[in-house]
Amino acid sequence: MSELVQDKESVVAATTSSFSNTTPTELNHSRTFLDARTEEDLISGLRKEIEAGRLPPNVASGMEELYWNYKNAVLSSGASRAAHAVISNMSVAFDRMLLGVEHPFTFNPYHKAIREPFDYYQFVHTYIRPLIDFKNSYVGNVSLFSELEDKIRQGHNIVLISNHQSEADPAVISLLLEAQCPYIGENIKCVAGDRVITDPLCKPFSMGRNLICVYSKKHMNDDPELVDMKRKANTRSLKEMATLLRSGSQLIWIAPSGGRDRPDPSTGEWFPAPFDSSSVDNMRRLVEHSGAPGHIYPMSLLCYDIMPPPPKVEKEIGEKRLVGFHGTGLSIAPEISFSDVTADCNNPNEAKEAYSQAMYNSVNEQYKTLNSAINHGRGIEASTSTVSLSQPWN
Structure with missing residues (x-):
């Protein structure tokens, strides 16, 4: 459970590469959630991104609610490193959600799973x-x-x-x-x-x-x-x-x-x-x-x-x-x-x-x-x- 698909540095490297038509300024994606090490870092990060204008309050509210629900569910499993998995998985999930708000991804009628440079398929598996x-x-x-x-x-x-x-x-x-x-x-x-x-x-x-x-x-x-x-x-x-x-x-x-x-x-x-x-x-x-x-x-x-x-x-x-x-x-x-x-x-x-x-x-x-x-x-x-x-x- 505690294993991450990719370490956080590889996530940073892949942050916007999977999006087409990115500009140099779009590459300056916030590290707020990837730098998070504790629950307090994640929750305060939501406030920081709202204040910076990068995250709409209603989306941030949904993200925070998801965090608490996910935490309660994973901890109820009784797994030995459940708390670590919660912070690790939610920090990457929050980062992907913020990126999606900053640089919205458009799905084609037929969408092929994005496996590189960031592997979204394995990201989902790690989370679920x-x-x-x-x-x-x-x-x-x-x-x-x-x-x-x-x-x-x-x-x-x-x-x-x-x-x-x-x-x-x-x-x-x-x-x-x-x-x-x-x-x-x-x-x-x-x-x-x-x-x-x-x-x-x-x-x-x-x-x-x-x-x-x-x-x-x-x-x-x-x-x-x-x-x-x-x-x-x-x-x-x-x-x-x-x-x-x-x-x-x-x-x-x-x-x-x-x-x-x-x-x-x-x-x-x-x-x-x-x-x-x-x-x-x-x-x-x-x-x-x-x-x-x-x-x-x-x-x-x-x-x-x-x-x-x-x-x-x-x-x-x-x-x-x-x-x-x-x-x-x-x-x-x-x-x-x-x-x-x-x-x-x-x-x-x-x-x-x-x-x-x-x-x-x-x-x-x-x-x-x-x-x-x-x-x-x-x-x-x-x-x-x-x-x-x-x-x-x-």
Whole structure:
């Protein structure tokens, strides 16, 4: 936990090199947070940056709130060097957030993870790893992930249809597969909503992922004046995805619910949000028309406790960042054939709905197994005939 991906001097050296069109004055990035050695240094640094006019008060307030939440979560793990990890990880996180405010990064419709000169991918892993209780985390059918890697290397396209629980989902996928299938984590391309590429507290973490950037249907009409722009942007992203699939060897993760899962307001129980059948069908048709062999697998995630979303969908950017230390889960099931599911359907719309429901049912069943293992304390014994749980990092 105490290991940093890069020492602070290497972070300074890489500070603005990954940004295009920088000027000599832009290279004078503040060292306030990288020089921090204590909690007091970090918190007073926020005040210093506000006074210098480099950090808006509302962003600084969000950063401070994140610090306290992250600290409480990591310390609750009981790890021997948890306090050191908090200061180390938050100092680099604050530095990246400040840099993003000073020199805003713009995401292309298809964004490739920035790995140098500053490795944002490993930065995310270092930050998220202390939040995962690996003793109470499980992967379902891990051997299937190894099979995916073989198919991708052979030129096949793979699409993972999944639920979506937190901003940490991509990192959870990578970290739970890091020991046995690191290729999956490094090569997965996530279909991401605009909020994770616009929120200043979230952008540095998004920069470390391969992203296909879209505007979520849930937020399409938040501002009527931007609807046309959002639709055109989504069309560009769709074309980028089609181009990628035509080249083969692609691994794409999409959550067709259009957003994160939310708990049942009456019971408080979490469950995968219903899928949008049009989103599932669009991916299916893109895969079928790519010209390369393609496969679609249902995948399930359980990790809401480490970064739970707001109880309700919010219009405004800048949600509160709650953080926790908890077990997480990831599972995958065999691919579902469209022709097998829809053989008895009478029309295309019925077939579309049937296929989407089959995907959702599989994700939901896997989720129940993960929930039994993690939240109900059954562990490996929660395995079923279709979901074999393991801890591949042990």
